Amino acid sequence: MTPDHRPEVLRYTAFSADPAGGNPAGVVLDAAGLDEERMLAIAAELGYSESAFLTERTGEGAYTIRYFSPKAEVPFCGHATVATALALAERDGPGALEFATPAGPVPVSVVREGDELRATLTSVAPHVEEITEADLAEALAALDWPAADLDPALPPRIGYAGARHLVLAAATRERLADLDYDFARLEALMRRLDLTTLQLVWREGPEVFHVRDPFPVGGVVEDPATGAAAAAFGAYARELGLVPETAALTLHQGADMGRPGTLTVELRAGDARIRVSGTGTRIG
Numbered sequence: 001m002t003p004d005h006r007p008e009v010l011r012y013t014a015f016s017a018d019p020a021g022g023n024p025a026g027v028v029l030d031a032a033g034l035d036e037e038r039m040l041a042i043a044a045e046l047g048y049s050e051s052a053f054l055t056e057r058t059g060e061g062a063y064t065i066r067y068f069s070p071k072a073e074v075p076f077c078g079h080a081t082v083a084t085a086l087a088l089a090e091r092d093g094p095g096a097l098e099f100a101t102p103a104g105p106v107p108v109s110v111v112r113e114g115d116e117l118r119a120t121l122t123s124v125a126p127h128v129e130e131i132t133e134a135d136l137a138e139a140l141a142a143l144d145w146p147a148a149d150l151d152p153a154l155p156p157r158i159g160y161a162g163a164r165h166l167v168l169a170a171a172t173r174e175r176l177a178d179l180d181y182d183f184a185r186l187e188a189l190m191r192r193l194d195l196t197t198l199q200l201v202w203r204e205g206p207e208v209f210h211v212r213d214p215f216p217v218g219g220v221v222e223d224p225a226t227g228a229a230a231a232a233f234g235a236y237a238r239e240l241g242l243v244p245e246t247a248a249l250t251l252h253q254g255a256d257m258g259r260p261g262t263l264t265v266e267l268r269a270g271d272a273r274i275r276v277s278g279t280g281t282r283i284g
Contacts, residue, residue: 002158009051011040012083015225015261015278017116021254022261023225024084024283026051026198029091031066036073042262043068049215049223052080058100066195067097070219074196076162078121078227078276085110086280100152103162108116113279119208119221120266120277121227126161126235135193139166143198143214149175154242159232161274165213167236169203176202177256179212179222199236204252207243209233209271211253223253227276232263234274245269 007028016022026046031039043051043160047070050266056064065084066078085097089110094117097108104124131139136156140147145168145282150156154169170176178198186198197213204210211233213223223229230251237243264276 004236007034008085008205011046011283012087012246012280013283014079014082014086014227014280015253015263016259017279017281019281019283021259022278022280022283023254023259024048025077025080027084027087028053029084029087031055031060031186035234039066039068040073042078042207044070047068047147049218050074050080050222052076052077052084054084061095061097063097063099065101067101067213069220073102073221074163074218076101076106076124076163076228078229078231079225081106081108081121081277082119082227082280085142087282089119090282097282101162106162110139111194116279118277118279120275123161123231123274123276125272126159126232126274128236129158130162131149131156131158131166135189138189139244141187142189143179143181145175151203154203155240157240158193158195159199159226159236161231161235162173163228163232164194165197165199165203165232166193166195166231167199167233173202176200176210176212178258179214181214182253183216186214190217197223197226197229199226199233200234209249209252210255211251212256213253223280224257224259225245225263226253227278230265230276234267234276240268243267
């Protein structure tokens with residue numbers, strides 16, 4: 001690819017069949033020859049929370065993929081993975097894919113359900129860890145959330161399923177809806193703890209949750225639908241015994257931003273990995 005050649009940049013939304021819903025992502029299906037500087041420039045120009053770049057085809061349905069926010073490369077992005085899988089399915093047909101991500105291999109399957117395509121990604125092995133009282137206090141201060149507004153049934157933890165996310169549970173839907181945080185202060189804490197987003201959660205029912213994801217380290221205030229955080233949350237919910245070992249969780253995200261989307265998080269007994277699925281569509 002010559003230096004002045006501009007690759008085709010597709011635009012897809014993930015976790016909604018409505019172009020005005022879900023989380024938009026840029027997708028470059030042929031990023032061979034693009035260096036980090038150009039990939040970052042494309043992501044910044046698009047202004048979406050993340051964009052995905054296929055840098056190499058390594059086999060049938062197998063690709064190396066990289067993800068960039070407008071500010072930096074990230075190790076894994078769920079919604080951009082789904083968007084890329086849907087773009088490939090529209091080009092080549094539904095089926096099985098495998099992406100070699102900086103976080104590890106991520107299989108994805110795409111099936112057609114009526115007029116829609118649905119992609120399901122399988123995370124890398126997840127884990128959950130404690131957060132110190134001091135770091136929790138700093139996170140709450142940056143959010144301007146009183147500790148009394150947290151749900152004691154869902155204790156704070158850091159979840160990982162390809163990227164690190166701090167899970168904080170609001171006691172009420174009103175608390176979750178009222179998000180007005182100190183961008184610089186939260187970004188500084190997240191960089192120190194190597195967090196990709198905060199996964200802010202309110203539990204509506206046994207397996208139904210509403211979530212929001214501040215993303216200052218990516219250069220945007222909020223991520224509208226966050227597959228990597230959904231996978232981390234699935235690991236969190238299982239680790240803390242909040243849901244059965246085999247479960248299908250429904251996460252509603254983006255409504256407070258005017259971009260509603262739905263993520264399905266599947267847990268399977270005997271398999272530590274988390275599966276996240278959703279629909280999507282091309283924008284424009």
